[in-house]
Amino acid sequence: MKKHFSAFRPLRLLKYLFIKPLSLPMEDIFENPREAADNYRGFHVNDWEKCIGCTTCADICPTEAIIMVDRCEIEETDGNFAKRPTIDYGRCCFCALCVDICTTGSLSMSKEYLFNSPEGNDYYLMPTEKFLGKEARMGYQKDEHSDLIELKRVPMTHLHDSERKDNFLEIVKGYSKEMAIHEAARCVECGICSKTCPANMNIPEYIRAIWEEDFEDAIEQIYKTNPLPGVCGRICTHLCETACSLTQRGEAIAIRWLKRYIVDNAPKDIYEKVVMEQVSAEVGGKVAVIGSGPAGLAAAYYLKTIGYSVDVFEQKSLAGGVMRYGIAKYRLPDEAIDQDIKFIEKIGVNIKVNTKVDAAMLVKFEKEYDAVFTGTGFFNGRKIPMPGHDHENVIAAMDFLPAARDYSRGLTDKIDIHENVIIIGGGNVAFDVSRTVLRLQFEKYGKTNITMTALESEDMLPADVEEVIEGKEEGLHYSFAHGPQEIVIKDGKIKGLTIKKVESIFDAEGKFSPAYVGDEVLLEGTQIFMAIGQSPGYDYLGDYETKVNINRGKLEVEANGQVKGVDWLFAGGDIISGPDVITAVANGHNAAIGIDEYLTNK
Amino acid sequence: MREIKLFLGPQHPGMHGNTSVHMYVEGDIIVKSYLLPGMLHRGFEKGMENRTWVNNLALIPRICVVEPDINEMVFAMGIETLTGMEVPERAHYIRMIILELARISIHLMAYGGIGGPTGHYTMMYHAQADRNTILDIFEKITGHRIYHQYIVPGGVRKDFPKGIEKDIVDFLDDLASRYTEHRDLGIDNPTIKKRLDHHIMLPESVVWELGVTGVGMRSSVNKPYDLRKVTPYARYSEIDFHVPTSDYSDATCRVDIKLQEVVQCIGIIKQCLAKMPEGPVRTKLEGNGLRWKVPKGQVYSAVESSRGEFGYFIVSDGGTKPYRIAVRGASFPQGLLGVEKYLPGQRMDDAALWFDTMGVCSPEIDR
Numbered sequence: 001m002k003k004h005f006s007a008f009r010p011l012r013l014l015k016y017l018f019i020k021p022l023s024l025p026m027e028d029i030f031e032n033p034r035e036a037a038d039n040y041r042g043f044h045v046n047d048w049e050k051c052i053g054c055t056t057c058a059d060i061c062p063t064e065a066i067i068m069v070d071r072c073e074i075e076e077t078d079g080n081f082a083k084r085p086t087i088d089y090g091r092c093c094f095c096a097l098c099v100d101i102c103t104t105g106s107l108s109m110s111k112e113y114l115f116n117s118p119e120g121n122d123y124y125l126m127p128t129e130k131f132l133g134k135e136a137r138m139g140y141q142k143d144e145h146s147d148l149i150e151l152k153r154v155p156m157t158h159l160h161d162s163e164r165k166d167n168f169l170e171i172v173k174g175y176s177k178e179m180a181i182h183e184a185a186r187c188v189e190c191g192i193c194s195k196t197c198p199a200n201m202n203i204p205e206y207i208r209a210i211w212e213e214d215f216e217d218a219i220e221q222i223y224k225t226n227p228l229p230g231v232c233g234r235i236c237t238h239l240c241e242t243a244c245s246l247t248q249r250g251e252a253i254a255i256r257w258l259k260r261y262i263v264d265n266a267p268k269d270i271y272e273k274v275v276m277e278q279v280s281a282e283v284g285g286k287v288a289v290i291g292s293g294p295a296g297l298a299a300a301y302y303l304k305t306i307g308y309s310v311d312v313f314e315q316k317s318l319a320g321g322v323m324r325y326g327i328a329k330y331r332l333p334d335e336a337i338d339q340d341i342k343f344i345e346k347i348g349v350n351i352k353v354n355t356k357v358d359a360a361m362l363v364k365f366e367k368e369y370d371a372v373f374t375g376t377g378f379f380n381g382r383k384i385p386m387p388g389h390d391h392e393n394v395i396a397a398m399d400f401l402p403a404a405r406d407y408s409r410g411l412t413d414k415i416d417i418h419e420n421v422i423i424i425g426g427g428n429v430a431f432d433v434s435r436t437v438l439r440l441q442f443e444k445y446g447k448t449n450i451t452m453t454a455l456e457s458e459d460m461l462p463a464d465v466e467e468v469i470e471g472k473e474e475g476l477h478y479s480f481a482h483g484p485q486e487i488v489i490k491d492g493k494i495k496g497l498t499i500k501k502v503e504s505i506f507d508a509e510g511k512f513s514p515a516y517v518g519d520e521v522l523l524e525g526t527q528i529f530m531a532i533g534q535s536p537g538y539d540y541l542g543d544y545e546t547k548v549n550i551n552r553g554k555l556e557v558e559a560n561g562q563v564k565g566v567d568w569l570f571a572g573g574d575i576i577s578g579p580d581v582i583t584a585v586a587n588g589h590n591a592a593i594g595i596d597e598y599l600t601n602k
Numbered sequence: 603m604r605e606i607k608l609f610l611g612p613q614h615p616g617m618h619g620n621t622s623v624h625m626y627v628e629g630d631i632i633v634k635s636y637l638l639p640g641m642l643h644r645g646f647e648k649g650m651e652n653r654t655w656v657n658n659l660a661l662i663p664r665i666c667v668v669e670p671d672i673n674e675m676v677f678a679m680g681i682e683t684l685t686g687m688e689v690p691e692r693a694h695y696i697r698m699i700i701l702e703l704a705r706i707s708i709h710l711m712a713y714g715g716i717g718g719p720t721g722h723y724t725m726m727y728h729a730q731a732d733r734n735t736i737l738d739i740f741e742k743i744t745g746h747r748i749y750h751q752y753i754v755p756g757g758v759r760k761d762f763p764k765g766i767e768k769d770i771v772d773f774l775d776d777l778a779s780r781y782t783e784h785r786d787l788g789i790d791n792p793t794i795k796k797r798l799d800h801h802i803m804l805p806e807s808v809v810w811e812l813g814v815t816g817v818g819m820r821s822s823v824n825k826p827y828d829l830r831k832v833t834p835y836a837r838y839s840e841i842d843f844h845v846p847t848s849d850y851s852d853a854t855c856r857v858d859i860k861l862q863e864v865v866q867c868i869g870i871i872k873q874c875l876a877k878m879p880e881g882p883v884r885t886k887l888e889g890n891g892l893r894w895k896v897p898k899g900q901v902y903s904a905v906e907s908s909r910g911e912f913g914y915f916i917v918s919d920g921g922t923k924p925y926r927i928a929v930r931g932a933s934f935p936q937g938l939l940g941v942e943k944y945l946p947g948q949r950m951d952d953a954a955l956w957f958d959t960m961g962v963c964s965p966e967i968d969r
Contacts, residue, residue: 012786037738039763041745059892062657095660095751100759101891109745140745145884146759148656148891185889211893 036111040139044127050106053081054190057098065091079243089123101148103245109140151250154183161473168329180261184211193240199586215266227301230336233260283307288369293321295375295573298588315356325402328432359542375573378534388487397531418527425531426454431467457481496524560594616719616954621964640968656891674753680903680916681755693757695878702867707736719954725787757884798853812935816910822851829906853959909961931966
């Protein structure tokens with residue numbers, strides 16, 4: 001490979017006489033320091049307003065450089081932990097994985113790369129929006145490509161709207177194994193959901209168990225705080241999902257459906273083994289539970305696991321309370337309630353159905369039992385006191401739903417549904433009523449004609465968004481943002497309901513005081529259902545009613561569930577905290593612990 | 603004559619990375635030598651087993667400091683084979699541009715490196731100045747100059763920033779215009795040629811014996827064995843380029859082939875820029891980075907690095923962490939075995955040149 005070069009070759013070097021030097025002058029390095037690229041991964045920047053202290057950055061850090069530090073100046077709320085990340089720049093490798101996985105998008109990196117200090121501790125910094133007291137120049141930020149979080153949830157399969165009208169089949173079909181594992185893999189395990197859940201369920205733990213395909217652990221984690229997972233997996237109000245850290249930029253983990261996946265798919269032998277393992281030896285003590293709703297069953301379950309002998313008294317023929325009678329069947333089928341109750345009975349809880357507790361029995365309970373828990377719920381329907389509300393075809397939701405459920409399970413064949421129906425209310429119960437009426441109407445007449453009206457506008461309704469969408473798909477007519485004025489009755493028959501457009505629901509002081517504008521409009525209909533709330537019944541308290549405090553329909557209790565005024569009586573569920581299944585479960589659990597403490601110290 | 607023990611490195615201008623050679627010399631002839639790697643990074647393979655697949659993205663570039671992108675590429679390719687992830691078309695071209703820019707940068711660094719042991723620093727300054735421009739380009743694309751963490755399973759981390767194509771083309775044109783100048787300063791310079799010509803031979807028998815690949819092999823056996831041609835990855839099959847070879851592997855020849863490769867790289871990058879389509883650059887991970895699992899299986903993925911065949915043998919047990927990753931360091935044969943067997947017999951002032959022209963990257967050896 002020998003090359004021969006021309007003798008004139010060195011003459012080429014003459015060109016260097018005219019070329020400027022390549023070296024860069026450094027005189028003004030301090031006045032004009034080198035600017036990093038726009039994408040530079042320098043020191044961190046953290047927007048404290050956006051940051052929720054979810055710890056995900058610390059979890060992914062490959063060098064364990066990120067440590068979460070409690071900050072007392074931050075107010076800890078649902079969906080916001082009072083802690084923020086600090087970074088040890090002695091360890092940090094500036095990989096920006098923390099930025100890519102940040103759930104809120106608060107963390108990014110700056111163009112700042114010059115920092116010098118003789119003190120080692122100075123390299124341990126808590127990033128804010130500033131860097132060394134100055135506004136930081138922003139560098140690397142995540143985009144849709146570098147984002148390490150899947151923001152869309154795995155879609156749930158539903159019955160098509162054309163398949164729904166003529167039956168009470170459950171609409172939500174549930175996740176398959178692949179779907180559930182995929183959905184569980186989105187969870188960053190921050191625990192913000194647990195904090196928000198009224199029962200403080202071990203949500204990250206059971207989602208991790210799904211992801212690890214460990215049903216045994218999943219069930220164990222669930223039953224630590226909730227013995228009604230089949231029910232809650234379907235109709236829980238899922239406050240956890242509204243707090244989920246992924247909602248900051250995307251869709252929350254489908255926590256409710258994942259819980260349901262465990263219950264529906266766990267092998268029955270594993271399920272039974274785990275549930276039975278929870279029961280302790282008898283401790284000698286008898287507790288009566290009035291009402292087999294979620295609060296009563298939760299209290300019974302946890303009392304039994306502690307070792308007490310528990311009798312549950314239910315006035316209806318089936319246990320479950322409002323879950324069994326007050327919720328539409330297509331949302332919560334009997335089989336789901338049966339399964340949860342089966343395991344509660346299996347551990348030795350004695351449920352006595354068709355037994356209505358009255359004042360006389362309660363007096364006996366005081367002597368026969370060591371403590372009594374009551375969770376009788378909001379089982380009475382309420383009506384708006386407006387002209388015509390006492391007509392026989394004006395029906396309260398809680399009078400209708402139990403009858404409809406009995407009808408759908410074949411216990412009765414008597415149910416009166418008109419061809420043209422009006423529903424007043426905008427909550428989940430109102431939709432339960434509307435969509436149940438719709439199915440019964442379709443069965444009877446082959447067509448449907450239902451109009452719903454409520455004070456709130458469609459986007460402000462208290463009901464779940466899915467209910468509104470699915471109701472529309474099924475053919476409900478909506479006249480929302482209108483207030484009912486009068487039920488028009490002619491010759492003893494209802495002709496319709498007059499409504500007026502709502503201008504505002506609350507007055508300047510925030511008090512409930514609807515204001516209307518425009519003319520009255522007549523909604524035609526011959527039957528009206530009112531789903532405007534439920535109320536409790538306390539007849540069974542008898543003489544004790546004078547000893548307890550009832551404030552706006554709710555019993556006043558101590559923190560441990562003990563009813564103020566009667567030390568052996570504990571309460572939970574709707575009658576202390578209003579209608580909500582998961583709160584009822586939490587109350588039941590809390591009261592069980594309270595009863596145990598009470599009996600231990602007695 | 604008495605045998606003397608000498609240490610070459612880890613602090614030595616001619617030494618590559620933080621590695622060291624223990625030499626026994628008689629006069630100025632090396633009689634015995636062995637390598638002591640691991641002064642800087644080591645234990646990568648074990649380290650990888652203790653980190654999740656995503657966390658490893660921050661660790662693997664460190665296996666070769668000057669050319670980290672090959673690590674990211676083989677890691678990503680292996681995972682893509684196991685998971686069946688599709689890489690978007692644009693990402694393939696971006697990856698090739700990054701890999702070829704890295705190849706130019708390491709060839710320039712190796713070429714400039716000759717300036718150290720030969721006492722000819724000007725060529726090193728010029729080579730490093732050009733490499734610096736490449737690092738500026740990397741900084742704009744990836745956010746960092748050395749450890750890019752840019753090629754990730756499923757594509758690349760971010761799309762090209764606006765206007766970077768012009769920066770790249772400008773740099774390539776500039777480099778091409780000064781190609782002769784680089785040669786004049788280095789291997790066409792008679793003083794350096796005298797040090798390199800017919801020195802530090804790498805005969806064909808040694809290539810086969812040690813398993814040398816890359817420039818070393820091509821310069822010796824006259825066969826265009828290049829993984830970009832033999833088992834094309836990314837979109838190299840759609841690019842027109844030539845693999846320079848030779849049948850006489852002295853130091854000059856190997857350096858010359860490196861410089862010829864730089865010319866080829868310029869062509870490859872320009873073709874990539876012309877062919878690169880618009881579109882997404884990454885297939886998203888399922889779930890999130892903390893819970894990302896790679897299906898059970900094993901795979902060997904390899905790329906043509908500047909020093910030869912560089913590969914990872916990846917075993918996954920279906921979990922979030924690799925079960926085992928073994929690294930085939932491209933310079934392992936000549937760097938470890940060659941030093942013990944074929945460095946003896948050379949003059950001791952050629953030892954640094956031996957490392958330079960063979961292309962040795964020490965973390966590849968003690969990984």
